[in-house]
Amino acid sequence: MHYESEIREPLVLGNKSYSDVTRDVAAPVEGKANKMWWFAFTLATIAFLWGIGAMAITIGEGIGSWGLNKTVGWAWDITNFVWWVGIGHAGTLISAVLLLFRQKWRMSINRSAEAMTIFAVVQAALFPLLHMGRPWLAYWVFPFPNNFGSLWVNFNSPLLWDVFAISTYFSVSTVFWYVGLIPDFAMIRDRAVKPFQKHIYKIMSFGWSGKAKHWQRFEEVSLVLAGLATPLVLSVHTIVSMDFATSVIPGWHTTIFPPYFVAGAIFSGFAMVQTLLIIMRKVVNLESYITIQHIEMMNIVIMLTGSIVGVAYITELFMAWYSGVEYEQYAFLNRATGPYWWAYLSMMTFNVVSPQLMWFKKLRTSIMFTFVLSIIVNVGMWFERFVIIVTSLHRDYLPSSWSMFSPTYVDIGIFVGTIGFFFVLFLLYARTFPVIAQAELKTILKSSGESQKKLHKHE
Amino acid sequence: MSKKLVHGLFDDDDILMSGVKAVRQKGIDIDEVYTPFPVHGLDKAMGLKPTRIASAAFIFGIIGFFFAIWLTWFMMIEDWPQNIGGKPSFTWLENMPSFIPIMFEMTIFFTAHLMVTTYFFKNKLYPGSAGINPDPRTTDDKFLMEFFVDGDTSNLEAILKDSGAIEVTVKDIVEEEKRNLWFKLPPKSASVVVILLGLGLSSCSSDEPMREPVSVYMPDMYHSVAYEPYSEDPNGINSMEARTPVDGTIKRGYVPYDIPNTNEGYQEALMNLKSPIASNDENAKYGEELYNIYCISCHGINGDGQGKLVQNEKFLGVPSYAASRLPNISEGSIFHVITYGKNMMGSHASQLTWDERWKISQHVLKLRSQLK
Amino acid sequence: MSQKKYWKGIEDLNEESQIMQDLRNKEFVEEIPTDDFLGDKESLESGSTTRRDFLKYIGFSTAAASLAACEGPVVKSIPYVVKPDNVTPGSADYYATSISDGHDFASVLVRAREGRPIRIEPNTMADYYSTTNARIQANVLSLYDSNRLKAPQKEGEEISWSSVDADIATALATAGDKEIVLLTSSMFSPSTKEIISKFSEKYPTTKHISYDAVSSSGALDAYETLYGKRALPLYNFAEARTIVSFGADFIGDWLGGGYEKGYSIGRNPKQKEMSRHIQVETNMSLAGANADDRYSVKPSEQASALIKLYNIILGENLATNKTPIDSKLAAIAKELKNAGSKALVVTGSNDKNLQILAMKINLALQSRAMCVGKPVFVKEGNDNAVQQLVQDMNSGKVSALICYNVNPVYSLANSVEFVKGMKKVETTVSVTQFVDETTKESTYNLPSQHSLESWGDAMAVEGEYSLMQPTIRPLYDTRQFQDNLLKWMGSDEDFYSFIKNNWKNNILSKKTGSTWNQTLHDGVLKLSLDPDMPTLNEVDMAAVAKAAQKYFKNAKGIELELYVKAGMGNGELANNPWLQELPDPITRTSWDNYLTISAAHAKELGLTNWNVSNGALNGDIVKLSAAGVSMTVPVFIQPGQAYGTLGLALGYGRSEGVKDAMKTGVNAYPFYKSFNKYASSVSIEKVEGEHEFACVQLHHTMMDRDVVQETTFDIYKNKSRDEWNPINMLATHDGNQPVSKIDLWDQHDSDIGPHFNLSIDLNACTGCAACVVACHAENNVAVVGKEEVRKSRDMHWLRIDRYYSSDMTKEKAKAEGLSGVTGSVDMYHQMEVASANPEVVFQPVMCQHCNHAPCETVCPVAATSHGAQGQNQMAYNRCVGTRYCANNCPYKVRRFNWFQYNGNEKFDYHMNDEVGRMVLNPDVVIRDRGVMEKCSMCIQITQAGILSAKKDGRRLEDIDIQTACSSACPSEAMAFGDINNEESLIQEPLHDDRKYYLLETVGTKPNVMYQTKIRNKNS
Structure with missing residues (x-):
């Protein structure tokens, strides 16, 4: 058996046995929700209902209820879409890429990160649907033979690539997540005493019994899925970035977008994981599993990707100047000094300056600081998308068509609604799903658990 | 002798591993091991064959890749090649760079989903399937070895105990367990859904003609907002969209016919009205073509008044153009009659333009000269 | 089932x-x-x-x-019982007729469907008034105005025509010595004149007074003084090489309008000759925007300057005042003298004396551009007679007042007195199409017919007669004015037979071989008369100059000039949503009038315009007082406005008979004292509140980009193309290559069948906006209303961008050493500000129909793709509305249906109205909400043209396929044709050196080309 060096910090704190892990993971599911949970859930539901009202207006009256105009055809809708998709990157990245790199620290957080991914992609997927003028015809974006003859989709369109990328990403992530969930559902099933609960978890666990052959296949499938998900996760934001990069609009037409978007996505995704886990470890008592070390590791990733994003911002400016194209030059000058300078400034401060504070060990191991920063990063990343979309569109080639954008309460309502919806889903998940991949975690308990480490130290 | 089921329960994965090795050394095959988490090396220790699911995944990926190629080729190149932004829809290869993202995504999509489907299928996992682990603790912190033994079990029990099993149980197999029956009849609710679906589909086809207006979901531009020809228009007389132009107005290209539809008018046309178009073969030929469309059914191909309708006695009293029968006609009177009609014959002015009527008159005169 | x-x-x-x-x-x-x-x-x-x-x-x-899944409506089909021989359902018919609504006149061709007119096109067979402006184009919608007067009324109660006739015949018979006044708009209809003279015979106290709300009386008086006849001289701008205009907006509706065509012919630089246009004016007018040199001066200074110019040219010494452009006048006079008979001086003043001065200058120069021997009759209004009428009415001299097609209660400055006078008149009759302010005050309101429902004739220019024929049966229980007169005279004849007899007896005889039918078919009868030079009366010029000065003697303080907008005209068509939504060509603001003010002046007074967060423009409100009238008006900062002056448009502020949404702006007629469009000693005072403008263009300078290419005539004439219109080159491995040659892919074949191109000559385009309305009419473009326009959601498929020059350019920045980041920021900020007296360019922009269309590639559902004839096509029914195409359009020409604009009470314009819907073109689908739309290059017209050519077995010709905009363009700036046809007129612009493509470097390969603008600057 391979035991990890004791120099490394233990990944599971406390004197945990296999059984303790089981009990800890099952506890939120079996127990009753506390006041904190109910409070959060009520808040999220209210926001969600506001969003539903705003969506009803959008569908009932038309996109005109948003603040868009002839020049700025996308604003909050696609900003939110890209923002949510970006957030939806961390989960798969943590499970897949870190699995491929055999990073064991991922194990306490991957389940929740993946859940976050899926819930975020659900929010993201709402926007392409809602932003359509005729959302009831949304199924036309699938290669669907119609009644009128050979009318197919347009495979040249980056938006169609998006459809394929997002739907593949969503379905593969869900499957990946669920494959991992099955043994843990089986665990809850086997512990459940209430018949209803037992029945539900019986259905959800697909009859898992933990046979050696199944575990063998399980590991293989996980590995292959991880191998598939890694390029997939990179492709998704690459393709999202192509919505802009393949266009002709100055400020969009940029070859740097794919890596820059991917880095930004990881950046914001990890920040969102931080936000959620810092709350969750407290609310459902998982401090032993989601440790300061986990937080620090993620902070390092945030710092790194934040720096990549910063470099990308500066490269963009350089390329605009170096291109010699007046439209490009103006587009970037206008971003920084035009009517939306405040968005650009927020983006720069929140995304480039603030993560640099993570160089200080004291800060990156501070839970409070991390929590605040993770929110700042996500606000900053929202501004990044807003800057890219709105400031590029509002002043493009012909000055006669230059315009401005201002959101309406419906725009805001839908955005707040998706945040509400996201938290509704996440809070329900936290109460009903095994929030830690306990089966996987048990495999490292001996090598990385605190008690076991101590045990071996004394040997 | 009945078959016996032997379970050895362990509480540590390391002990389990040594137990497995110990049992195997004794040449006893382990039928199954249930563990709460993947114990690395267990499959090798048990002598399980490596899984081939990864190879299957590779094949699925290839299927997805080629499916994407086919999809893009069929839709963009073969079925309806369009000029989209000037992109070359001539051959798939020229247009291919646009399809790379699709090909990539489809490959992943097929690989992942078909592989997981295979995984569920092979593992016999499906919603509602009952868990078959013999002891619920095996999903918590216990490890269980399972043996089906014919005959004596004491040896095995001893080995298990020696290798550290915390519990060893032996029981008779009373009935064949349904473990291998992975497919169960769907629940009742599913059959209800299937029946409803069938009913729904069958209601789509009906031989009866539709008498009621069909339902329209989100009527997106199905009905013209502008008043279309012959549609209803509340502003018109009798709600008719079709209006008649004001009397006396003359549209571009229209030549009004001023001679009135009276006997005097007929006489005037007969005497004074002259064809303004040239009398030539081209016009006569065109006149003949028109005659053969509009006039032939009554007047007959030769103008002898023996058209099909006359022969079938649908119409009677159509005269021949022959001078003996109609001594007094001129191109002017022919034009007049085509314009206004005469006796049984109706007006043809709305079917034939002004110069078409003159051309037919020319042909009629030609027929007349050929008739005896 | x-x-x-x-x-x-x-x-x-x-x-x-x-x-x-x-x-x-x-x-x-x-x-x-x-x-x-x-x-x-x-x-x-x-x-x-x-x-x-x-x-x-x-x-x-x-x-x-x-x-929402409701039963589909039952679509009923109701065919003709007896199909008339001159209608083919589903295919369009064209009727030559004329539109004469009292303000505008044009010989037109009306497109009708199943006996229902849907669009107005110019009748090119006419020599004069053969062009259409925005108002003429929009006139067809006023026919379907649901606020029309639908039945005769007495004191607001509906009564029958027979009792109307009885009542009025009695009233007229009992008039005794008192006057019977016919107050009509300009009616240059020979047959109507004939009826009126017969009417006068029957009722000897009849007095016919012509009244133009926006008066040209000064020019008529001037001609009358000089030649003894009320008419206007015929101005032919095509003949002029040097045009000096003192406040005459001859591209607008100066003296009845219709001068754009001649003007643009004269400005075609192709023959290496081009007219030079100098404009001296107060407000920024369309003419001023097109001028080569423009001086902004106060109205009073205009008068002085004109006298000074007269002095220089005629070598006289009439008394005059100093003006700021005194130094320029000598040079202007020299240019005029050099041009000799090709010079033309015009003035926009409604003062007889200034008009005499301008005419005298032209006579002295022997200008061929002003032809006095071919009088023009489109304007008849007599200001003095109208003022006399007000007095007469008040002194009880009038027994009956019959108003026709005028709205004096709204448009007279002293309407209060007019209303008072009406109360003293026994019988007041208003014969009108629309319910308006005057009908409210009249006893009898008699619905008259729209030009498109009426018979009529006109002689706008000596020697050219036009006929008017109805293109639809009357929609309501209406009767023509002329029929009324005939009825009240006791005649049994109807106007149709009257006009026919009158023509047979008096007019057709003037030209041998002419027939009624042929004239009705053509719409015009041309007599080709030689100009008949009238004898010139002697005038005391010193007195004239003195009188002209007197007009402005008391001019001091801020001066106000009232003007007429291209859209709204005199206000008669205020209930026309097309015209309300039509952005003013200069200010690009719709649904409003406002006080234009120069930037410097506004700054002094602390008045501002600003953009709110969604970009919409807001402005301060002021209290405007002049000559005892005051009202609150928003201010609009207008580059080019003379310092110390204000401009305000007439025709707004209608209150009666218009839908609520159309009650826009303020009524400026109270300032139009004695038909004087200038007022002095005006005071303005900022008041609380802010005004919301609906501006379609929020940014007014070109930011030194190559959007509108422009050069001077001198450079164009003498230098090679590379200097003033260089071909865009890109560096490749094979050296520099023209952008047009560089391509990533093989081209799609466009040699088979027609391939359409549109050329827009920026030199000929005057910005008059006729094309914008024509496009609305042809393509059923929705009207979205002020609130939506404010949100930059106008639906114009074709817009006319207007750019002002800025004092800052890249060259200047370099010279001033503005460099680096801060320098560039500073430079760009300065570029956003228009010059105080800017040069103006107009650029019509519609879908460019790019062969490499960025919009097409991005549509996920292939709702937009390229047609074989070069058109970028929209399949509306396939569109799911992602708006990606609009975002990716470098020209921003795509328009999105943010809401359902038809049958929606929130958009209560013609599409929400059973009558208004009659104007819709059934060949073009009305787009529902959530769908993207844009210029289709009138694909319904091109396809119909292709089919008709095919049916006739001939080659497609230009005439088959003229788009709405190209056919409506009065200045022939737009050429549309098939580039695969060697004989098409498009070949000329296609191979012209002035040709360039908008944003060619983006690589979109458009099918729309522009011709470089040439300004005839003095080098």
Whole structure:
């Protein structure tokens, strides 16, 4: 058996046995929700209902209820879409890429990160649907033979690539997540005493019994899925970035977008994981599993990707100047000094300056600081998308068509609604799903658990 | 002798591993091991064959890749090649760079989903399937070895105990367990859904003609907002969209016919009205073509008044153009009659333009000269 | 299938129930009062919405969505009982006729469908007034105005025509010595004149007074003084090489308009000759925007300058005042003298004396551009007679007042006195199409007919007669004015037979071989008379100059000039949503009038315009007082406005007979004292509040980009193309290559069949906006209203961008050493500011129909793709509305249906109106909400043209396929044709050196080309 060096910090704190892990993971599911949970859930539901009202207006009256105009055809809708998709990157990245790199620290957080991914992609997927003028015809974006003859989709369109990328990403992530969930559902099933609960978890666990052959296949499938998900996760934001990069609009037409978007996505995704886990470890008592070390590791990733994003911002400016194209030059000058300078400034401060504070060990191991920063990063990343979309569109080639954008309460309502919806889903998940991949975690308990480490130290 | 089921329960994965090795050394095959988490090396220790699911995944990926190629080729190149932004829809290869993202995504999509489907299928996992682990603790912190033994079990029990099993149980197999029956009849609710679906589909086809207006979901531009020809228009007389132009107005290209539809008018046309178009073969030929469309059914191909309708006695009293029968006609009177009609014959002015009527008159005169 | 009907609810039992009606028309029965619970914090707290209500709404919206699946309407088909021989259902007919609405006149060709006119095109067979402006184009919609007067009324009660006739015949018979006054708009109809003279015979006290709301009386008086006849000289701008205009907006509606064509012919630089246009004016007018040199001066200074110019040219020494452009006048005079008979001086003043001065200058120069021997009759209004009438009415001299096609209660400055006078008149009759301010005050309101419903004739220019024939049977119980007169005279004849007889007896005889039928078919009868030079009366010029000065003697302080907008005209068509939404070519503002003020002046007075967060323009409001009248008006900062002057448009502020949405702006006629469009000693004072403008263009300078290419005539003439219109080159491995040659892919074949191109000559384009309205009419473009325009959601498929020059350019920045980041920022900020007296360019922009269209590649559902004839096509029914195409369009020409614009009460314009819908072109689908739309290059016209050429077995010709904009363009700036046809007129611009493509370097390969603008600057 391979035991990890004791120099490394233990990944599971406390004197945990296999059984303790089981009990800890099952506890939120079996127990009753506390006041904190109910409070959060009520808040999220209210926001969600506001969003539903705003969506009803959008569908009932038309996109005109948003603040868009002839020049700025996308604003909050696609900003939110890209923002949510970006957030939806961390989960798969943590499970897949870190699995491929055999990073064991991922194990306490991957389940929740993946859940976050899926819930975020659900929010993201709402926007392409809602932003359509005729959302009831949304199924036309699938290669669907119609009644009128050979009318197919347009495979040249980056938006169609998006459809394929997002739907593949969503379905593969869900499957990946669920494959991992099955043994843990089986665990809850086997512990459940209430018949209803037992029945539900019986259905959800697909009859898992933990046979050696199944575990063998399980590991293989996980590995292959991880191998598939890694390029997939990179492709998704690459393709999202192509919505802009393949266009002709100055400020969009940029070859740097794919890596820059991917880095930004990881950046914001990890920040969102931080936000959620810092709350969750407290609310459902998982401090032993989601440790300061986990937080620090993620902070390092945030710092790194934040720096990549910063470099990308500066490269963009350089390329605009170096291109010699007046439209490009103006587009970037206008971003920084035009009517939306405040968005650009927020983006720069929140995304480039603030993560640099993570160089200080004291800060990156501070839970409070991390929590605040993770929110700042996500606000900053929202501004990044807003800057890219709105400031590029509002002043493009012909000055006669230059315009401005201002959101309406419906725009805001839908955005707040998706945040509400996201938290509704996440809070329900936290109460009903095994929030830690306990089966996987048990495999490292001996090598990385605190008690076991101590045990071996004394040997 | 009945078959016996032997379970050895362990509480540590390391002990389990040594137990497995110990049992195997004794040449006893382990039928199954249930563990709460993947114990690395267990499959090798048990002598399980490596899984081939990864190879299957590779094949699925290839299927997805080629499916994407086919999809893009069929839709963009073969079925309806369009000029989209000037992109070359001539051959798939020229247009291919646009399809790379699709090909990539489809490959992943097929690989992942078909592989997981295979995984569920092979593992016999499906919603509602009952868990078959013999002891619920095996999903918590216990490890269980399972043996089906014919005959004596004491040896095995001893080995298990020696290798550290915390519990060893032996029981008779009373009935064949349904473990291998992975497919169960769907629940009742599913059959209800299937029946409803069938009913729904069958209601789509009906031989009866539709008498009621069909339902329209989100009527997106199905009905013209502008008043279309012959549609209803509340502003018109009798709600008719079709209006008649004001009397006396003359549209571009229209030549009004001023001679009135009276006997005097007929006489005037007969005497004074002259064809303004040239009398030539081209016009006569065109006149003949028109005659053969509009006039032939009554007047007959030769103008002898023996058209099909006359022969079938649908119409009677159509005269021949022959001078003996109609001594007094001129191109002017022919034009007049085509314009206004005469006796049984109706007006043809709305079917034939002004110069078409003159051309037919020319042909009629030609027929007349050929008739005896 | 079952025949049973299942009730959706109890409401279903009652077919007429409001809910069922609403459900058929709308997706939601009533507005979901989401505002109640989703509004701001206050209403959230104070709202009465409970959780139960909220759940009800949620449940309701689901129910509504399923109810939206309603039974499709039964489409009834009602054919003719007897099909007339001159109608083919589904195909368009053209009728030559004329439009004469009192303000505008044009010989037109009306396109009718099944006996219903849907569009107005110019009648090119006419020599004069053969062009259409925006108002003429929009006139067809006024025919379908649901606020028209539909039946005769007496004191607001409907009565029958027979009792009207009896009443009025009695009233006229009992007039005795008192006057019977016919107050009409300009009516240059020979047959009507004939009727009026017969009417006068019957009723000897009859007096016919012509009244133009926006008067040209000064010019008529001037001609009368010089030649003894009330007419206008014929101005032919095509003949002029040097044009000096003192405040005459001859591209607008100066003296009845119609001069754009001649003007643009004269400005065609192709023959290496081009007219030079100097404009001295106060407001920025269309003519001024097109001028080569423009001086902005006060109205009083204009008068002085004109006298000074007269002095220089004629070598006289009439008394005059100093003006700021005195130094320039000598040079201007020299240019005029050099041009000699090719010079033309015009003035826009309504003062007889200034008009005499201008005419005298032209006579002295022997200008061929002003032809006095061919008088023009389009304007007849007599200011003095109208003022006399007001006095007469008040002194009880008038027994009957019959108003026709005028609205004096609205448009007279002293309308209060007029109304007072009306009360003293026994019988007041208003014969009018529309309910208006005057009908409110009249006893009898008699509905008259629209030009498109009427018979008529006209002689606009000596020697050219036009006929007017109805293109639709009267929509309502209406009767023509002329028929009324005939009836009241006791004649049994109707106007149709009267006009026919009159022509047979008096007019057709003037030209041998002419027939009534042929003239009606053509629309015009041209006599080709030689100009008949009238004898010139002697005038005391010193007195004239003195009188002209007197006009401005008391001019001091701020001066106000009233003007007429290209859209609104005199206000008669205020209820026309097309014209309301038409952005003013200069200010690019719609649905409004406002006080234009120069930037420097506004700054002094602390007045500002600013953009709010969604970009919409807001402005301060001032109290404007002049000559005892005051009202609050918003201010609009207008580059080019002379310092110390203000401009205000007439024709707004209608209050009666217009829909609420159309009650826009303020009525400026009270300032139009004695028909004087200038007022001095004006005071303005900032008042509380702010005004919301609806501006379609929020940014007014070109930012030194190559959007409109421009050069001077001198450079164009003498230098090679590379200097002034260089071909865009890109570096490749094979050296520099023209952009047009570089391509990533093989080209799609466009040699088979036609391939359409459109050329827009920026030199000829005057910005008059006729094309914009023509496009609206042809393509059923929605009117969205002021609020939506404010949100930059105008639907114009074709817009005319207007750019001002800025004092800052890249060259200047370099010279001033503005460099680096801060320098560039500074430079760009300065570039955004227009010059105080800017040069102006107009650029019509519609879909460029790119062969490499960025919009096409990005549509996920292939709703937009390229047609074989070069058109970028939209399949509306396929569009799901992602708006990606609009975002990716470098020209920003795509328009999105943010809401349902038809059958929606929130957009209560013609598409929400059973009558208004009659104007819609059935060949073009009306787009629902959520769908992208844009210029199709009139694909319904090109396809019909291709088919008709095919049917006739001939080659497609230009005439078959003229788009709405190219046919409507009065200055022939737009050429449309098939580039695969060697004989098409498009070949010339296609191979012209001036040709360039908009944003060619983006690589879109458009099918629309522009011709470089040439300004004839003095080098």
